[in-house]
Amino acid sequence: MSKDAKNVPALRFRGYSDAWEKRKLGETNSYFTDGNYGESYPKESELSDKENGVPFLRGSNLRNGELIEDNANYITKEKHAELTSGHLVEDDIVLAVRGSLGALGYVKDENIDWNINSQLAVIRTDKSELSGKFLVQFLLSWRGQKELLSRNTGTALKQLPIKQLKDVPVPIVNLDEQKEIGALFSSIDNLIAATQRRIDALEQAKKALLQRLFDQSWRFKGYSDPWEKRKWSQLVGISKNMVDPTTGKYDSLIHIGPGNIRSNSRELVDLKTVKDENLISGKFHFDKGDIIYGKINPQLAKYTIAPAEGLSSADTYVLKPKSGIERLFLYYTLGTNRFFKYTVSVSQRTGMPKINRDELNAYSLIIAPSLFEQKRIGLFLRKTDDLIAATQSRLSSLELLKKSLLQDLFI
CATH class of the missing domain: 3.90.220.20 (DNA methylase specificity domains)
Incomplete structure (x- = not known):
């Protein structure tokens, strides 16, 4: 345990000046659990479709603090109920403990009850001293990532046993300040997620435009000659x-x-x-x-x-x-x-x-036999590309802002 002048972040919210305490994660009132051992990939008989199943997440479903359902496996609700570990609830932190060490995801939705495979583990904090929303941002910071990666015990396959995870030193800070920091990053994360969704939507729109314009199901007014x-x-x-x-x-x-x-x-x-x-x-x-x-x-x-x-x-x-x-x-x-x-x-x-x-x-x-029609198609698609590029640039700026804040708001 340590609490001295060195444990003060470079950037503070107004009204807070006390030095932060550092404590091992295992010394907090947190609950830890591995994912389902041996259950990296469900058996064929345990799989379900998206509408009727429960997402069974792996390392590739963790991205920048978010849980990404894309490309998740889905297991039957019966199999989900049968598994005794790996169930997710609101405020859980999911992290990769095999393979992609350092990858994290945070459960925002109280209605989520997903499941995780053996590549992942869960940290469930005691909200009376440590907020999951605050802790996940620390673990995403370069300091948190350094602590996680330095505890790799694997060789060919990186591994982070729960015992090693419990040794990670984390900041313990006034709950009100935790709340302020967590709310700030939630706002930025929401902007990042919304911007990524916009990029995805624009790329889908471009794909549809390419299809429609080049199969001639859509034509610019004034052009009707066959290609x-x-x-x-x-x-x-x-x-x-x-x-x-x-x-x-x-x-x-x-x-x-x-x-x-x-x-x-x-x-x-x-x-x-x-x-x-x-x-x-x-x-x-x-x-x-x-x-x-x-x-x-x-x-x-x-x-x-x-x-x-x-x-x-x-x-x-x-x-x-x-x-x-x-x-x-x-x-x-x-x-x-x-x-x-x-x-x-x-x-x-x-x-x-x-x-x-x-x-x-x-x-x-x-x-198209008309060079003018060809030009209109090309310029129209380039405008779509320009919009995608501008949105990508905004996403990069938001990610750089978050990276900078992670560095200055954590010790």
Whole structure:
């Protein structure tokens, strides 16, 4: 137990100045339980559908302090009642104790009675001294994460036994201050969750738009001519301009490889210059506005529009639209189900899935005969992408705000 001047967070709510006490989690009046041992995956006879079953959560259902029901298994209500441990109630903290150590989720809803598998455990706090809403935010902070991860006893598989969990030092603070801190983070978490839901909804809307616009069930007013089938090779050039990146001529240009492209998104991550990448093998030269398409593992759907001149990996194709097809129309064609299914089907050979030039050139594009209609479709979908990107940026800002507050509000 410790309570001294060092145990004062950098940021405080007005009216609170006392130093915080530190105590081992096992010394608080908290209840601990493992998930159902040996019940990582329910048997076929114990499974149920979403409407009639109870979610049976695993590590992948914990994300940033939230319980995510997506992709959960569902067990029958009879099996749920039979299991003697792992039942969840409001204010419980669920954490991964095998595998994804540090992953946490908080039960907000008093009507939830879900269940957890053997990868997870539950902390149920005594609200008279420690709020679950406060504790979960501490455990999400870098200090809490450090304490959890440092107690790993596993080798090949990370493990955090309950005995080790009970040794984690946690702050014990005035309940009113706990309430203020918990309420603040609840507001931020609600904003983050709402923003993520908005992103999910926008991505679903984009998916529907792609389907409707490219199967022509939706048309812009004024266009009615039937679309045409044209060979890829007639409309799209695949660059063969491979250059030597070691000459120094391209040092200041960006380099794009499949690893820099997010799946189903034009977003680029971790871009570096040719010089910083220390590239030695031949790369394709591209211009601003060219389309970069990842030819390895086409099921990952990695493609983007080059934001500037640069070099791309030999594992990509640099695509240049010819006369008869608009750049944005071609770009969004790559996101259609028809194109995706084709690339996956022709790349399924032994070894690494890959689509070659001949296979791409053999693909038949179905295009609007009017370049004006193509342009309207491309610009409309780009506005949707811009809205998704802006919402993603807001989400990133909220997550950075929370990260900063977690650092300054906890000792």
